[in-house]
Amino acid sequence: MLLYRLLVSIFALWVLAGLVLRRDRTALRQRLAAGPAEPGPHLWLHAASNGELASARPLVDALRGARPDLPLLVTCNSPTGVALAQSWGLAARLAPLDLGWVARRMHRKWQVRGHIAMESELWPHRVLTCPGPVFVMGGRLTEGTARGWRLFGALQRRLLRRIAYVSAQDAGSLARYRAAGLPARAAGPVVDLKALYTPETRRDPALCATFDRRLTWLAASTHEGEEEVVLAAHLRARAEIPGLRLILAPRHPRRAEAVLRLIVETGLSCARRSLGQDPATAEVYLADTMGEMGLLYPLAGRIFIGGTLTDRGGHTPYEPAAYGAALLHGPDVANFRAPFARLDAAHAALQVASAEDLGAALIRLAPPDAQDALGGAAQAALRPEADAQELVRELTERLDAAG
Template sequence: MTPTGSARVKAVLGESVAHVYVPYDLPDAVYRFMQCFKPKLAVMIETEIWPNLFAHCGKNNIPLYIVNARIAAKSVANYQKLSALIHPALAQVDLIATQTQADAEHFIAIGGIKDKVKNLGNIKFDVEIAQDTIEQGLRLKADLFKDRFVWLIASTHKDEEAIFLQLYPIIKAKIPELLLVIVPRHQQRFAEVKKLCEAQLTTVMRTTNAPVNAQTDLYVVDSIGELKMFYAAADIAFVGGSMVAAGGHNILEAAAVGVPVLFGPNMSNFKEIADGVLKQQAAIQCQTTEDVVQAVLTLYQQPDYRAELIAKGKTFIRDNQGTVTRICELFEFALKP
């Protein structure tokens, strides 16, 4: 759906798949797209509801699924206002496989057929981290970040980097070997983040291949597709989008790599995951900047606590896996001749 998504498909899957953009949801555009590709199965992710595309699938008996489906409670009323579009669209769907029971109830509330809505869990729990990726991260830590306590801030948004730049000298005063690593969420912001960071701290940009020395305060990852490797190179990781009103980001990759996870107060897009991981005491939520400072210092001072968070994080993921298998079984059934 986006240039960033297209780049990730090419980087991860290469020539094993053909990637094209979904057409605008206009009857003629959808018709030409379908005539060209003649799909045997249509799978939408999360909250992708396209009335014309769905109508074409129904008219042509193309099995249609919405998987990992989710709708925020605050969005239900907005979808209900569009019932003339949403109800007929959802009537074409063979199954809506939701992330949580709450999501299932939300889809039913906006017009999903009750018998075709099932809570199958969240596919994000089925994250797999290649051992090569972890080993690359550990080598990076040993070579580039040697003797540094690495505090990674992942998937930052506008105005979020500034928060951590202000906190860095406070924490640095108590952790002399501290190195801040920032990974912006969107590549179009790389230049903006570079300018902001270089104005305040001694900064190295990933794409310059410059070394990190004792005077380096900050390392900015201005590249795509390397976040998992940098999680493996970190001592602790703070998942961004959560200190500003962006709804947070997926914390499961960091936990799966094996790094203690922190996040801020704004996790509305991942509420169930955040609630679950906190219930298991497998991560730390920081409500304020003071909480962030205290959490970083505590984790630095208590390596046993870091190890405990890592172990609990991996258990939390393992206990919630299996959704991908359940969904694939549905697809196999749909594609049977």
């Protein structure tokens, strides 16, 4: 533990010095677990940033419903994560530095009854000084991280013996947790928290009336270099499927003007969502807005997952799969290797590498029953071992047992 204390102390000095130079008193106090705390006991949940926190939303909602008597305190390493938690009506602040005295102060001031660490955010002092049970949700332990822990001798084994429950996000992580010393009683189901995504219930009646799901496909979260492929594939498929409609949603709406030029150059008509233009007669609907994918997914029976024809590593298959759409993707799936491997093993998605491939796949999936069959297969392949309510039940049982 001596080596860890030395390294984390150096890191803390570097962080604190930066805050002092920026005269950010609020962040400085939060990093030291200073300042006022809300009264009463709390369950402390820590996520690295807004991405990890967003994936935990179903878990957060289930916890709030199951234990209204034990409010959540959320900490994140980034201000955007803090802002996201606050937008959900939660107490939130920047994560305290993992110094022993700071961790003890945090537990004491907020009357912490248990600690939930998301993914790989397992900080030794927070764990070892926690007065209640410690949980790891969506736990991720890569080969590289496992090797890094070995530099600290028996510290990792000591931490894992303190863990009450781990739900790993993949089988490899669970195996590495066990090899490192996780007690058998603490091993929970393998659940990638992103798989807990539930479809939005809100709908845009005007869009639903405009788009026939059987004749509409969506290119979701595309990046530079992919729109050309998408548009070429659309032209090819439309020659075989009269009335085929395309909804094109760039990952970054700021690229809308550049994408619009590409659409115009292909000779296709376009309506832009950000300008409120009517998509009824447009051949391409440019969805150049943020935070509206939940409105777009239900409109399409076929969805191409962007970022997979570039070097971006691809985007989540969980969300489009939740809407029962047939999934298409390119070969670059590094960011979501495990779920795409499950889709591949179950023949539950079609992989494409070019405009010709994508156009042919769209034609192959023209029959509505083909779209439904592939969409259903994707839902089945990505179904988690446990849902949010089951995970929360395990957590609350251990919290109650700890008193």
